[in-house]
Structures are given as structure tokens and as C-alpha cells.
Amino acid sequence: MFLHNLKYELKLVFRAKDFILWMMLFPIFLGTLFKVAFGSIYANNEMFNTIPVAVVQTSENEVFAGMLTALTEGEEPALKATVTDDETARKMLFDGEVTGIVYVGETVELSVSGKGMSQTVLQEIISQCNLYETVIRDAIATDPASVQSAIQALSAEVKVCREVSSNADNTDVYVQYFYNLIAMVAICGNMTGLHIATDNQANQSTLGARKNCSATPKRVNLLAGLAGSYIAQSACMILCVTFLRFVLGIHFGGNMLLLYFAAILSGFLGVTMGFFVGCAGRMKQDIKEAISMTVSMGLCFLSGLMMGNMKGILAEHAPWVNRVNPVAIMSDSFYCLNMYSDYRRFITKIVGMLIYIVLFATLGVVLSRRKKYASI
């Protein structure tokens, strides 16, 4: 009976063409869009690149002229300077062609169009001019003969820092949007899970009323429904990961087989969560769908789908949210595969997902048992 029901459940799921199509189109479309939008942000905006500046000279400043030459030369210069007039410089600034305008006179001043780390770095670079002037002034006051050695010490190209960087596969912080996209596809599986529950409740659908009258035990119906949805959702998850990895070329980092495993398990969690929402209470189906969708989107928001820094903000102010949010657990499992060479944290996340799956399935089954309908 279970296999019979499973067969028809699968037919039902795969014949709901519009839903399946959307579930498959969804990651393809959004993934492509993310790739277009974020493909080069990390390399172009996050990673340090030569900073373009406009230089407006109001009078001669020898110290700055010397410094500017040093900063704009070499294989990877710190600055790319365009000497121009004030009007053009402002236009360049507002058009985003330059990060700032350096006004050179007796003193050196900087104008920017916004606050940010690139502007702060630019200020630090430009401030070197003031540093040189102060040191030279102090040197003249102390010992004029040592001015040259002091300048040499200031401009010495000594590598003061021993750099220790991460051994992660991919440090691109924007890849987390793709982790969250996979998690979103998984959590959207709650719609199929919700339908299993409503299709087995006599007060929610005509199909549910017929099923309740049949001789098939409810648990068999529910288990077959869940198994069918798991299979359909797994197909969506495999397609999603395959498309992102092999068509768009997103480098997730870590073991791909484990990534597929985590994605499929995430899909199971999404379906089971929807099943639980469907079984809880006697609300109308559209209310349950609204709850399911809003809760999912809320969880996706907290996991950083709309704002990449959300997980970091929560880690600082309410770290427990990241630990209990199912979507955050899903995306963290992909992240752990990328960042950590051992599987300790990945296993923790997998166990977290399993706990949720068992919890939602048990609660769903318990809530759907022994329901009586006085009037349908």
C-alpha cells in the first residue's frame, strides 16, 4: 500500500507542472541574476585595488608632489591620479570615476562622496603628506643633519607585517548569497510539505475528505506523501546545486558530494517544516500558506539572503538566532565545508538539521492524529 501511495504521490507532485517548473526555474533565474550582480563585486570592490583620485592643485606643494609620484608608480600603485580642475573633478566624483578629490595647496585636503573603507584608506594615504611634513619639521628643530635619514626611514620599503591568511577554498564573502539561495530553495519546499498535510485533512481539501474515508491507515498516507515530496525536493536541490556549480561556475569550496548531501538534507528539512505547519491548527489553507511563506522569508532574511551582513550583526547582538534559525543552519553547513578543513562543525550543522527534521515530523504526525470532523 505504501508503494502504491508513493507512486501516486510522485505522479501528483510531478504533474503539478507549474509548481515543479517554478521550483526548478527559481534557482536558475535567481542564481544567474546573483552571478551577474555579485560575480565581480568581491574582486573589484572588496579586494584592495588601485584607488582612482582626482587631483586639483591650487598651489605648488613639493612634499605632496614627491609623495604622489611614489604612490602612483610601480606594478601595483596605491593611487591612480588624474590632475584636473575642480568642476571636472566633482563630475568624476559623482559619476563614480574617482573615489575622492585631493585639493593640494599649502595643506592637502580630501573630498569624498560618501563614507566607506576605500575613502578611509584614501585618507590614510593622503595623510602621509602631513606625516612627512611633521617629521621634517621635528627633524629640522632637533638635528637638521638627520633630515635625510629620517625621510629614508619613513619611506623604507620594509615588510613590517608577517601576513597569515586563511586556507579556505573560497574567501569571497559574496558566495554566501549563493549558500542562502540554496537554503531558500530548500525552505521553499515547505509548500510541498504543507500540501501533504492539507491533502490528508478532511476539513482542508476534498482530497483530504476522500482519503479520510478510505481504508488506508493515515500514517501510510502521510509517510508516502512525505517520501514523495522528499524525492521531488531532492531532484530540485540536485538541479539547483548542479546548475550553480557547473553552469554558473560558482566555486562553493569543500567537498562537492557533501555539499549535495547537505543540500538534499536541507530540502528534507524544508518539506518537514511545511508538513508541521500544515498539521498545526485548524486554520484555512491560505492562512497556513501565508504563515509558511512569511516565516520562510523571515528566516531567509535573518540568514542574510537580502542583507549579506545580517549573520554578522546577529552574531554580535543575538548569536542564538543564528544557532536556532533553520535557514542559517542550512547555509552554515555549506559555509563550513568551504572554511574548515575538518568536518567537526559541518557534522554539528547536519545533526542540527536532523534534529529539526525529526522534531517537525514527530510534531506533525502527533498533531494530525485522532482528528475528528463534526462537519466538513
Add this chain to the structure above:
Amino acid sequence: MQVFNAFLRVLRSKFGASAIYIVLFFIVGIIMTRTNSADNVWEKTQLAIVIEDNDNTPESRMLAEFVSKGNKIVEPFENDDDLTDAMYYERVDSVMTIPEGYAKRLASGDTEELITHRHIHDSYSVVNVRMLIEKYVNSVEAYLKLGRTTEEASRAAAEALANEAEVTILTESEGNDTPENDLLMFLRYMPYILLCVILNSLCPALIAMNKKDIRFRTDCSGIRPHSYTMQLFGASAVYVGAIWLVFLVIGTLMSGAMVSGRLWLAVANSLLFALFAAVLSLFVSEFSPSSTVVSLLTQLVSLSMCFLCGIFVDQALLGSGVETVSRFLPAYWYIRIIRMLGGDIPFDSGEAALALGIQAGYVLMFVLLTMMVRRTRYVNVVPRKATA
């Protein structure tokens, strides 16, 4: 007015589900606005640094004090995994370790790889930390050449480095940390909220009105199809107007801003976008998708539009290719006006009018498309002949 009233009754019956969306996206709007508020007064972007001082000498403490000035010093993490997470999510930019023997090596001029600098990204922040350390150490070396002791040189270096270049922010509306900016920040995220709330709440009601049975009954009545369509449009406009007003009032109260001057342009801008969301709902509903597909479609449209057009990620960060594509979307023109009013780009009344015009054009286009689809799908339907 029968269709108008009937539609409002259907909307009321489905208000429970709509209220859930309104509440959630209201909360989302508040969080987004609060975490991204901006003003036009220059201040350095703080670096978040973990400092491990293994030397613990006056010289090492002076270096730590110099680095911590104006920056955020994060307490060392007990767990290395937490530190890695913090660095990945950019809550911590880097970890600076001052090794044992720092003061001695500084005094002897042996500054090669003096400080250990741990990080994940090769970002501007990391470069900034590196630059701070190098500038400081080189300045100390310069003062040592002037015959100062290590402690004196460290103090003099910190003083010399405190003399920074003056920075001003150039915008159209200069130097104001005003409630108007907070309202603009709220309005910036309004397209996402409007698309999600209106599509999710209006579509189910419209789909109910488009159900075959109701449609056939209406077709048999004396109401002309044109009047039916117009009443449906009118009722949708009233509902959307109410939703828009609720969110606008919430945004205004939250920011404490008084809508005046150019802010009216932002208000008109958001109203036009709300109308766009309404006509998009009307258009989508004509195809009678299932409620699940409506939810997925809503997410697809809202997320893609908001990411491409620079609502979630700053428009300036997106490449020129993305900008070329996003010009074909109304949210691009919406955010363009918000950026003009916020001073991110120069205000140009001609361009603002063009942006409003393009959004109005989208509204008109979807109205015409909806009417065309209605005509094709419903008006020209020939009932099947009854069979014996």
C-alpha cells in the same frame, strides 16, 4: 459599483493572510532601515581589530594604543572557529599579534616581519590595518634616527600620525544627519516591501475574482466587461493606496521627518511604484496561477529587481553591465530618484521627471497588457455547445 464592493469583500475575507505579510515586511523594513542609516558628516570607517600583545612592554602598549585610537578593539575569542566566522563575516578585520621581543627589535631597527597580521580577505580594511602598522613602525624608526629613545620615538610617532588630512563629504544636500535621510532610507527599501505585500495579498483576491464560475456568472449579468475591468482596477487602487499610506505613515513616524520640499518627490515616487506593484498583480492574476506559484513568483520578481537595481546592494557597487540591464526595470528609476534626493548623485530635475515618467510608462504598459490578456482570455471565449 457591485464588482468594486464584491472585490473589497473578497479582500477583507483574505485579510488574515495579508496581515501576516504586512506585519513581517514592516519588521523587515524597520531592521533594514535601522542597520543602514547614513548621514553626510565625515567619520573614518572603524576597523575591528583583535590585538594580542605578547610583549607587554611600554612600546608594545603604545603601538596597541595607537592602533586602537578611532578603531574598535575586539576582545580575543576563546574559540578559533568563532574568530574565523567573525573574520569571514567581516565583524573582525584582522588579528594583530605583537610578538615577544618587539621592543628590542624595534630599538635595534630589525623591523622585517615584526608584527604578525592574520586575516581572511585582502580587503581595504586589511590593507588599512597593514598601512597603520607600517606607518607607525616607520615613523618610530624615523624618530629613532633623530636620536630619541624608543619610548620617546613611539610617543612622537603617535603624535605625528594624529595629524590627518581633513576630509569633507561632497553631496547635493551637504552635512545633514536629518530625519529626512532616515525617511529616504526607509523609502529606499519600500519597493521590496511593496512588491512582496501587494503581490502576495492582492493576487489571491484577484485570482478568486477570475475564477471560472464567478466569471461566467458575471458575464451573464448586465455589467459591461469594460466596467467590470475598471471597477476591479479601481478597487485594487484603493487597496494598494491604503497599503502604501500605512507604510508611508509608519516610515514618517519612525524617522520623525516632515514631508516637505523635495521629499514630496520621494513620496510621489513611492506611490508610482505602489501602482506598478498593483498593475503587476493584476497582470499576474490574469493567468490564475496557484497560490504557491504566486509566492514563488513574488520572491523571484522582488528579489531579482531589488538585487539588480541596487536596492539591497548599492547601485555604485554593481558593474556597468548590471546597470545596463537594470535600466529596463522600474526599480532602477525608483532608486535613482532616492539617490538624487539622498545626495549620492547630483539632483537633476529633468532626470527625476524622466524617472517618474518611465515608472508611469510601466504602469500604463501593464494596464494595457492586462486589458489585452483579459480580452484574449475571457471576452472572446466562445462557450462550448451543450451536448445532448
